[in-house]
Amino acid sequence: MFCNQCEQTAQGTGCTKVGVCGKKEEVASLQDLLTYAVQGLSLVAVEGRKVGVVDKAVDRFTAEAIFACLTNVDFDPIRFQNWIATAVSLRESLKTTVKAAGGNVDFAEPQAAFTPAATIAGLEDQGAKLDFINSLDANEDLRSLKQITVYGVRGLAAYADHAAILGQEDESVFTYIHETMAELTRQGQDLNTLVGMALKCGEVNLKAMELLDAGNTGTYGHPVPTPVPLGQKKGKAILVSGHDLHDLELLLKQTEGKGINIYTHGEMLPCHSYPELKKYSHFYGHYGTAWQNQAKEFPLFPGAILFTTNCIQKPAESYKANVFTTGLVGWPDVTHIGAEKDFTPVINRALALEGFTSDTDKGTVLTGFGRNTVLGVADKVIDAVKAKAIRHFFLVGGCDGAKPGRNYYTEFVEQVPADCMILTLACGKFRFFDKQLGDIGGIPRLLDVGQCNDAYSAIQIAVALAGAFECGVNDLPLSMILSWYEQKAVVILLTLLSLGIKDIRLGPSLPAFITPNVLNVLVENFAIKPIAATPAEDLKTILG
Structure with missing residues (x-):
């Protein structure tokens, strides 16, 4: 294992046994292997675009799979096994379509012919043998620039996925992601080329964030200055963490009239300022602070906790039964709400727990600027x-x-x-x-x-x-x-x-x-x- 993609990486150099984020060596290997498999899929997607073959399902999957490798998103080996199998299945299916359209499907790069092991243990072994980061380039400066781009693409994929959930997509974003993942299978680029590749990632990300902004404001209205209570209201409660406005909206709809108050955590705080979300009377206040404090704050929350997008840490046994994930977030043995977005298990857990026993006034904060x-x-x-x-x-x-x-x-x-x-x-x-x-x-x-x-x-x-x-x-x-x-x-x-x-x-x-x-x-x-x-x-x- 070698991972240095986050600021807290061990001793300022890299995590080699277990991630500071809680990622185990096995999951690190699976993430590297998924990245490798997505590179193979991207090689085919690039050739497909040359002959007019664009597969929307491949585009969406690619963004999701890359996002799943971002820090504090998915820690579940079984989910990564499924991701890897799907990447290879889509690659082979796309090859057939591209070949029929007259495109090239003969690749020198091994990523395009990678066959995954049949078991999780086998996949972990394949991922470990990749030595993915060091394999990017023998030259440490060129490798550094490629890492900047890999990590930048992970952030870009996250924003592209957020936007796509709200119906905002642009083919140029997916085209860049595929072209860059394919280019990162190769070596021999010079420093100026790789600097340009990294800056291009930032340029394309501006478009992705513009799409996301259009999705958020077009669906929920422009944020308006809003005081948000930091205290609690007596009653049953659900806490929502992560970033996803759509998941929050669905939860608000499904909890109407059930006597449950909805609270935000972490980066969900600004959701209180969107007109189409703040209209729900049971959307009450904000609980806690930033993601890294959840192990201290969540044991004290007397309700269910839903993670959307990312920022999950290892749940302590004292509150693990209260935690649910949805979307790309995953943790072993934590109940996951699938694509159907039926939050009944979250709601039932909240109703079974005590909730807040009294009102508490802790003042307000302003958001919505x-x-x-x-x-x-x-x-x-x-x-x-x-x-x-x-x-x-x-x-x-x-x-x-x-x-x-x-x-x-x-x-x-x-x-x-x-x-x-x-x-x-x-x-x-x-x-x-x-x-x-x-x-x-x-x-x-x-x-x-x-x-x-x-x-x-x-x-x-x-x-x-x-x-x-x-x-x-x-x-x-x-x-x-x-x-x-x-x-x-x-x-x-x-x-x-x-x-x-x-x-x-x-x-x-x-x-x-x-x-x-x-x-x-x-x-x-x-x-x-x-x-x-x-x-x-x-x-x-x-x-x-």
Whole structure:
């Protein structure tokens, strides 16, 4: 086993026995083998497009299978066995169709002829023998760039899948995914080519996030500023974690009139601001903080817990029976709600548990400052900047995590001067989301843009402000202070770089998969830098 795709990777180099995320060596091998099998499928899909063969089922499966390998998504070996078998079955079926259309189905790459073992143990052995990461390239710098792209594609696949669930697809996104997975079977590319491949991943991801934004806002309306209770209401309860708005909507519909209150956890917090979700009277409040605290917070939740998309950790025995998964999330011996989305088992479990025995008031937090809301007051923001009431904007957000050093982000926000605005998104905000920072001219100083999925909104806000001030984004009084943990953060960073955005500060540590030479390329071209030892140092450098 060797895995270094997340920020918390062991000793800052790589997990070799068991993942810090809880991933066992066997699952790591199966994920590598699934990635290998998807490469074989992609080789055929690329040839198919050359002769006009495009299989929508193959496109969707490819995104889902790649997403399943993202950190904290699927830990269930049986599910990976099924993924791998399906990848090979689709590959062989597609070969037949492509050949009939006059396309090439003779490949030198072994991925296109891979035959999976019949047992999970056999599959694990095949995956272990791949040594997937080291096999990407013998040159460590080229391997580093290929890893950046592999991990970026995992984030891209996640956003493409989120969007497709809401009916938003674009063939160019799937075309890029297939072409890149196929290209990663080969060696001999030069450094500039691979830098371009990584930046292209970011460029395509902007399209995927645009599709997702259209799906979310087109289905549920544009977010509006909404106070969300942090306390609890007496009664039965279900907690929803992950990112999926569609799953939440289905659960809200299925629980109407059953005396169950629905709470959000983690990145589901911004769901309270969507008009078509907040209309449900039993959609009550938010419970807990970021994903890494679930082992402390979930034992105290007296109801059922539903995971959508990702961010699951090993459930402790004290609450494991209360946990359910759906979509791509999986954990061994945890009840999974399949494609039919019948949440009856979740509902029955919630009804069987005690629920909250009394009302608790813990105040509220504001969410719902997507691009539509912020740009709706753009004239006030622009006037405040011109009048010097607003000196600077900080985008402080990204993934949260348990690794020491993340208190930097709390302290940074606390130390930002009162004449500066803070935009935030993703679960990194839980380091400071309940801070009372006041307002500037009636506009809250702390604006929650939404989930990591809503990075598109933040980008559109920056682009609109640059247009209003007739300058480039890099010339705005705007600084990005980002935290990262997994591969969605990797692809968002690639998106920002593809847009030419410079001077990003990244932490709490730099990715283990970036070599010194590749880091130098990023520094020279984009002035990317690690966060300083203290927030005061960075604030002094930025504000002078």
